[in-house]
Amino acid sequence: MLDVSGLDLHYGDAQALAGVSLHAQAREIVVIVGANGAGKSSLIRTIHGMHRPSAGRITFEGIDIAGQPSHQVVERGIGQVAEGRQVFPNLSVLENLEMGAAPRRARAQEKATLERVFGLFPRLAERRRQAAGTLSGGEQQMLAIGRCLMGQPKLIMLDEPSLGLSPAMTQEVFRVVRQLHADGLTILLVEQNVMASLKLANRAYVLENGRIVLSGTGPELLDNDGVRQAYLGL
Amino acid sequence: MSESLWQRLTGDVPRRALLALGGLLLLLLAAPFLLRLAPAGDYWLSLLILVVYFSYIGQAWNIMMGFAGQLSLGHALYLGLGGYVAAALYVNLGIGPWLGVFIAVAAAMLAGGLIGFLGFRFSLAGVYFALLTIAFAEFTRILFDHFTWVGGSGGLFLKVEADGSAFNLQGSPLLFYYVILALAAGAFVLCRFLLTSRLGHYWLAVREDPEAAQAAGIAVLRTKMLAVLISAGLTAVGGVWSAFYYKSLFPEAAFAMGRSIEVTLAPIIGGLGTLFGPILGSALLVGLGDLFTTLAEILANDYGVKAAGLKQIGYGIALLLIVMFRRDGVWPWLARRLGFERRPADDAGEGRP
Numbered sequence: 001m002l003d004v005s006g007l008d009l010h011y012g013d014a015q016a017l018a019g020v021s022l023h024a025q026a027r028e029i030v031v032i033v034g035a036n037g038a039g040k041s042s043l044i045r046t047i048h049g050m051h052r053p054s055a056g057r058i059t060f061e062g063i064d065i066a067g068q069p070s071h072q073v074v075e076r077g078i079g080q081v082a083e084g085r086q087v088f089p090n091l092s093v094l095e096n097l098e099m100g101a102a103p104r105r106a107r108a109q110e111k112a113t114l115e116r117v118f119g120l121f122p123r124l125a126e127r128r129r130q131a132a133g134t135l136s137g138g139e140q141q142m143l144a145i146g147r148c149l150m151g152q153p154k155l156i157m158l159d160e161p162s163l164g165l166s167p168a169m170t171q172e173v174f175r176v177v178r179q180l181h182a183d184g185l186t187i188l189l190v191e192q193n194v195m196a197s198l199k200l201a202n203r204a205y206v207l208e209n210g211r212i213v214l215s216g217t218g219p220e221l222l223d224n225d226g227v228r229q230a231y232l233g234l
Numbered sequence: 235m236s237e238s239l240w241q242r243l244t245g246d247v248p249r250r251a252l253l254a255l256g257g258l259l260l261l262l263l264a265a266p267f268l269l270r271l272a273p274a275g276d277y278w279l280s281l282l283i284l285v286v287y288f289s290y291i292g293q294a295w296n297i298m299m300g301f302a303g304q305l306s307l308g309h310a311l312y313l314g315l316g317g318y319v320a321a322a323l324y325v326n327l328g329i330g331p332w333l334g335v336f337i338a339v340a341a342a343m344l345a346g347g348l349i350g351f352l353g354f355r356f357s358l359a360g361v362y363f364a365l366l367t368i369a370f371a372e373f374t375r376i377l378f379d380h381f382t383w384v385g386g387s388g389g390l391f392l393k394v395e396a397d398g399s400a401f402n403l404q405g406s407p408l409l410f411y412y413v414i415l416a417l418a419a420g421a422f423v424l425c426r427f428l429l430t431s432r433l434g435h436y437w438l439a440v441r442e443d444p445e446a447a448q449a450a451g452i453a454v455l456r457t458k459m460l461a462v463l464i465s466a467g468l469t470a471v472g473g474v475w476s477a478f479y480y481k482s483l484f485p486e487a488a489f490a491m492g493r494s495i496e497v498t499l500a501p502i503i504g505g506l507g508t509l510f511g512p513i514l515g516s517a518l519l520v521g522l523g524d525l526f527t528t529l530a531e532i533l534a535n536d537y538g539v540k541a542a543g544l545k546q547i548g549y550g551i552a553l554l555l556i557v558m559f560r561r562d563g564v565w566p567w568l569a570r571r572l573g574f575e576r577r578p579a580d581d582a583g584e585g586r587p
Binding site: 048050069070071073074075079080081082086087088089090091095098099100102103147148151 | 442445450
């Protein structure tokens with residue numbers, strides 16, 4: 001479904017990604033782990049059209065999307081939940097969700113999708129009139145995910161969704177990820193919570209200094225000594 | 235969307251606010267006749283004309299800054315360009331302002347589109363974008379200084395014609411008052427319409443967090459461009475009105491930095507991003523300006539005190555105080571006081587939006 005091959009990204013002279021290749025098949029959960037500054041967010045942002053790669057191909061459902069503007073990438077069905085819960089703090093929960101229905105494809109079913117999102121996150125339904133900035137961190141993350149779903153993505157990329165959340169809220173986020181997967185979405189998950197995310201993963205990659213250094217199924221990486229030492233402290 | 239246009243525009247506005255708005259409109263419609271009864275009525279009418287004019291162009295500027303969060307400090311460009319195009323077409327080619335205004339708007343939108351594209355495509359944001367807008371206004375001023383077809387630095391003048399009529403936008407202040415009032419009312423309704431539209435929502439998203447808007451799939455460049463184009467076009471109409479009202483144009487004044495600042499004051503004082511802010515702001519500004527002028531005159535005539543600069547100093551201090559104590563502008567505070575806020579949210583129990 002998503003195929004990335006030989007992706008290079010430079011910020012001026014600094015190389016952020018070097019020959020990154022990965023792929024995700026339909027209805028898979030693909031996890032990318034790596035330390036801070038390894039290039040995880042750069043990778044997601046490049047796939048999402050926010051950076052123009054200096055080399056490499058990104059194809060989604062057979063179409064090359066490398067360098068296309070974000071709104072067209074979203075239109076094709078790739079949604080992004082950016083790092084740090086980027087909700088619009090002064091807009092209401094409902095308005096935030098409506099923003100997510102920007103793709104033309106998603107507008108016709110806006111009402112139905114909204115009901116689905118409220119079904120998934122009853123808290124958001126309760127607080128629909130409230131300014132998003134007044135929600136708790138966990139609720140804001142739910143809102144960010146909900147907004148992404150409003151665009152009816154086929155593939156959803158989540159960048160550190162559990163960052164800064166309480167353990168209980170983190171569990172809730174992982175429950176939602178499993179739920180979305182069960183609903184038929186393909187998921188590309190970037191996480192610092194390596195243990196929990198690798199347990200979910202159909203396929204996983206380890207990113208170090210902008211390069212993929214290891215890949216395999218979730219269980220394979222969980223058994224890998226290097227991963228256990230570097231990321232799990234075992 | 236099955237709801238009617240009226241519902242959409244007035245949906246969450248409290249009834250008392252709608253009534254007050256209707257009352258204000260009636261009052262403004264009747265104002266010239268009421269002012270005739272007062273001493274120095276013509277003078278009051280000329281002040282009222284200024285209030286409505288500044289509220290109109292403030293509304294237009296507010297679309298860019300208040301709605302979409304893009305700071306323009308070069309709106310004199312659109313005012314000047316609009317005025318010059320319509321006036322030059324009329325003086326040189328005999329094309330009347332009612333037709334010329336469309337060409338003026340097109341010219342301003344072209345200029346706005348160019349500035350917007352350069353700024354947004356190359357990711358100039360905040361003050362850097364503002365500098366770009368200033369630069370364009372400045373070099374247009376210099377260009378027009380040497381543009382002899384429109385009179386160069388010597389200026390362009392519209393003659394007072396004996397057979398002048400509303401058809402060539404000539405006439406008494408009364409005509410200009412009702413024209414600018416119609417424009418201001420139209421801009422008010424248009425802005426309300428835009429704010430309740432999908433585009434309006436996107437503007438707010440871009441204003442709040444451009445990156446999140448991009449991630450959500452909003453075409454940020456297009457969204458910002460539409461704000462500039464609409465704002466520039468509306469401002470140009472104000473420029474045409476102003477050119478025909480004052481009947482003279484000089485590059486030094488038409489494209490002046492001070493004129494650009496003047497455009498921004500009413501919405502800032504009144505409340506950025508609010509519909510009523512520009513109206514309240516311009517009433518306050520024109521009122522304060524006149525107050526200090528009168529004060530200076532009284533001091534000079536009755537007490538022999540020459541207080542040169544009193545107006546500027548007093549005006550400046552008053553602005554400073556307003557900005558210090560009403561950071562979000564006067565209108566949001568006043569609206570709360572008057573109970574004109576959006577209908578209170580009865581959170582949980584509410585059904586479909």
